Amino acid sequence: MNNQVLCYGEVLWDTFGKTRKAGGAPMNVAWNLKQQGKNVVFASSVGSDALGDELINFLQKNGLYSPLIQQDKDLPTCVVTVQLDEKQQATYTIPEPVSWDNIIVTPELLAQARNSSAIVFGTLACRETVTRNTLYELLDETSALTVFDVNLRAPHYQLDTIQTLAAKAKVIKMNEEEADLLIGRGSGTLKDKIIEFQRTYHPQTICVTRGDKGAILWHDDEFFEHPGFKVDVVDTVGAGDSFLATLTTGLLNNEPMQQIVARACCVGAFVTSKQGATPSYKIEEIVPF
Numbered sequence: 001m002n003n004q005v006l007c008y009g010e011v012l013w014d015t016f017g018k019t020r021k022a023g024g025a026p027m028n029v030a031w032n033l034k035q036q037g038k039n040v041v042f043a044s045s046v047g048s049d050a051l052g053d054e055l056i057n058f059l060q061k062n063g064l065y066s067p068l069i070q071q072d073k074d075l076p077t078c079v080v081t082v083q084l085d086e087k088q089q090a091t092y093t094i095p096e097p098v099s100w101d102n103i104i105v106t107p108e109l110l111a112q113a114r115n116s117s118a119i120v121f122g123t124l125a126c127r128e129t130v131t132r133n134t135l136y137e138l139l140d141e142t143s144a145l146t147v148f149d150v151n152l153r154a155p156h157y158q159l160d161t162i163q164t165l166a167a168k169a170k171v172i173k174m175n176e177e178e179a180d181l182l183i184g185r186g187s188g189t190l191k192d193k194i195i196e197f198q199r200t201y202h203p204q205t206i207c208v209t210r211g212d213k214g215a216i217l218w219h220d221d222e223f224f225e226h227p228g229f230k231v232d233v234v235d236t237v238g239a240g241d242s243f244l245a246t247l248t249t250g251l252l253n254n255e256p257m258q259q260i261v262a263r264a265c266c267v268g269a270f271v272t273s274k275q276g277a278t279p280s281y282k283i284e285e286i287v288p289f
Helices: 025-035 050-061 107-115 129-140 159-168 176-183 190-201 239-252 257-272
Strands: 004-008 012-016 019-023 039-047 069-072 079-084 090-093 118-122 145-149 171-175 205-209 215-219 222-226
Touching: 004 025, 004 107, 004 129, 012 050, 019 025, 019 050, 025 039, 025 118, 025 145, 025 239, 039 050, 039 107, 050 069, 107 129, 118 129, 118 239, 129 159, 145 159, 145 239, 159 190, 171 176, 171 239, 176 190, 176 205, 190 205, 190 215, 205 239, 205 257, 215 257, 222 257, 239 257
Parallel strands: 004 039, 004 118, 012 079, 039 069, 118 145, 145 171, 171 205
Antiparallel strands: 012 019, 079 090, 205 215, 215 222
16 A cells, blocks of 8 residues: 555536636545645546646646546536525536546556555446446455545435445445435434444444534444534535545544544534635644644
C-alpha cells in the first residue's frame, strides 16, 4: 500500500443561479481529504469541451489533477442545477449521459486501486454500465479500505446496484433518509436496523448522519454517537462529503471511534456555514479538540 486514497466517480459544475462551483461527491471528498493532509488520487472523466478544460484547470490548481482524469470526446462535461429550499437544503437536477458515465478501465487505474490504502466511491457515477463495471473491477482488484458513500440522487440509482456496492464495502455512510430506504421504516430502533444491515452486508463500519442532529456510528459491535454542532447554515452542499472525508481520515489514522464521529460532525457543520462544497480550512483551526 502506498498510503494514498483513491476517490472514484463524478466531477461536475454545481450551478447556484449565476454562480458556478466545481463539485461532485467524490471530488468533494478528495478536496477534504487533501485539506486534512491525506495523499489523494482522484479518478473521473470530463468532456472535451471548454467546461471540461475549466474543471481540469480547477483540479490542477488545487492539487487534485492526475492522469486518472479521463477526457471524453463524445460526452459533455456535467453541469448540475442546485436549488436551495427555505432551510438551505439542496436538490439537484443532473443531466445524462455525461462524461463521467463513461469512465473506462485502464492499466493505470487498476494499478492505483491495487496500491491504495482506501477507495472512496458512491452510487451516482454507477448509474450507467461502463462506469459501474469499471468500479466493480477496481473493487475486485483491491484489498484497500473500501468506503461506500450511499449518497442517493433520485432517480439516478437502482437497488440492486446499491446492494452490490454494500456487499463490497468495508465502510458504509448514509443519511437518515437513505437508511429508511435501505434498512426500512418498520419496527425497531435505528440501532436495531443498523445491526440487521450489518448482518446482511458485513461491513466493518456503518455510519448514519442525521443532519443537524449529528450522527451515529457502528463499529466492532459498538455504537458511538454525537449530537452535532449548531451553526448558521449557508447551504448544505458538500456537508456529507466533508463528514465522509473526516471519517475516512480517522479510520486510516486509527483514531478513537468517539473522536472520529465528533470530528466528522464538526467538519460537516463547518462546511454548512460556508457557500459551496469546497471551502478552504485547516483542520486544527475548526476542530476544537
